[in-house]
Amino acid sequence: MNFTIMTIEGYLQKLAEDERSAATIDKYRRDLLRFRDFLHGSKHLDKNAVLRWKESLIEAGYASSSINVMLAPVNGMLSFAGRPELRVKFLKRQRSAFRDERRELGRAEYIKLLKTARREKNDRLGLILETICSTGIRVSELAFVTVEAARAGRAELMLKGKCRRILFPAALVNKLLSYSARLGLTRGFIFKTKNGAPVSRNWIWKEMKKLGARAGVAASKVFPHNLRHLFAKIFYELDRDISKLADLLGHSSIETTRIYIATDGGEHRRQLNKMRLIM
Structure with a gap:
């Protein structure tokens, strides 16, 4: 699969047509451009490349929820481009009954x-x-x-x-x-x-x-x-x-x-x- 800026912008345009919020589209653009930089300029994209991206996020120490948020635009773009078989699975998370008290506003x-x-x-x-x-x-x-x-x-x-x-x-x-x-x-x-x-x-x-x-x-x-x-x-x-x-x-x-x-x-x-x- 060829992965270019045109692919990204085409997907983002589809999100806009689906009435996704401007904030969501901006977030997806940042994550997709970051993924593109991870590929080191290579336009060719396969399943191993997406798996390496996922592994790099895990090794970087991101929380599972953050990793899933960054995987979502890549998976969405792959489906948009007609290559759903390249999608990777999200990390499984056990839902917590509690919120982090350091972040909860009382x-x-x-x-x-x-x-x-x-x-x-x-x-x-x-x-x-x-x-x-x-x-x-x-x-x-x-x-x-x-x-x-x-x-x-x-x-x-x-x-x-x-x-x-x-x-x-x-x-x-x-x-x-x-x-x-x-x-x-x-x-x-x-x-x-x-x-x-x-x-x-x-x-x-x-x-x-x-x-x-x-x-x-x-x-x-x-x-x-x-x-x-x-x-x-x-x-x-x-x-x-x-x-x-x-x-x-x-x-x-x-x-x-x-x-x-x-x-x-x-x-x-x-x-x-x-x-x-x-x-």
């Missing part, structure tokens, strides 16, 4: 972020955090948070060929409308740049990291997706209905939702201590 830390944003009068960033955390939306879905949606108390999300409705808590509606009024916004995006475009994922990520440093929250815990995890964890603690939570998060598989409600193991450890089986 309610107290979330409140520290909000208080710091409020103290610094950073209303936009603070309200972005509250919007994601109180609705469970993805950071890429903030563009659907419009003045019209705030007035209706809900947003109709349409991404990747899927549609779902997100309801806004009453307190969030009040804050969104008050913020919009202060800025003189009567329609369209609430969180936008000076040019009128929705704020980017990268801007939010960078601003959150800065805010976290000033709030004294570990950088490993401060990123937009962790707000979605916190929403899932708190909602499940109140409702205990994983099917409903999966619908709210837009998951097609409950197994994905289980990852979101995994804890750091503290509750499990307390339960073990209560059993008093050690004499």
Whole structure:
């Protein structure tokens, strides 16, 4: 099989036509170009080359989840190019019931972020955090948070060929409308740049990291997706209905939702201590 830049770009164009997100396409491009560099300029690609790539990632010490993420675009491109027999198997992973406590954002830390944003009068960033955390939306879905949606108390999300409705808590509606009024916004995006475009994922990520440093929250815990995890964890603690939570998060598989409600193991450890089986 001949492996060229044209092969990569053709595959990425197919992903764009399938309405995959820009962030996903950028990630796939980086991984595919890295794989191409691994081949040392050779255009010929066979199964042994893909296996060597997989082995090199293992030897480099990457986590199995990271290796699978980097194998996915290569396997996808091979299927696109009509050579599925060159695909390699993903590493098998046992799903953990616990999350790494060094990466899990708790309610107290979330409140520290909000208080710091409020103290610094950073209303936009603070309200972005509250919007994601109180609705469970993805950071890429903030563009659907419009003045019209705030007035209706809900947003109709349409991404990747899927549609779902997100309801806004009453307190969030009040804050969104008050913020919009202060800025003189009567329609369209609430969180936008000076040019009128929705704020980017990268801007939010960078601003959150800065805010976290000033709030004294570990950088490993401060990123937009962790707000979605916190929403899932708190909602499940109140409702205990994983099917409903999966619908709210837009998951097609409950197994994905289980990852979101995994804890750091503290509750499990307390339960073990209560059993008093050690004499």
